Amino acid sequence: MLEQLFYCHVPMSHLENAIKWYKEILHSEEERQAQLNFPSGQMLFLVESTHQTTATFKVNNQTHPVIAFQCKHIEALANHLKRNAVKVENNMDDGLGNLFLDFYDPDGNKFNVQCDKF
Secondary structure (H helix, E strand, C coil), rough: CCCCCCCEEEEECCHHHHHHHHHHCCCCCEEEECCCCCCCCCEEEECCCCCCCCEEEEEEEEECCCEEECCCHHHHHHHHHCCCCCCCEEEEEECCEEEEEECCCCCCCEEEEEEEEC
């Protein structure tokens, strides 16, 4: 059966600018144009698109991300994103031992981050 997410494709309006942003803000490694690698082995592919689109969808007028990350230090991440003028929202505790936040890249792609509280 399925074991882990291997890679995702994310639409971008300007590929070179997007690669620079992801490397600087998310500390991903660039490999072969727009393939970005994360320490856990997953990959994120940035795909330049001439159509105005984002990797999000709406339900009841609420925007949802299609990609979520996990981290160990969500406050440090939130501070890093804010220091770099990244839009951060919904920084919350679900009351069940999980902390969450959402952030947006320059193209308006929304991402979610989850952190175990304990």
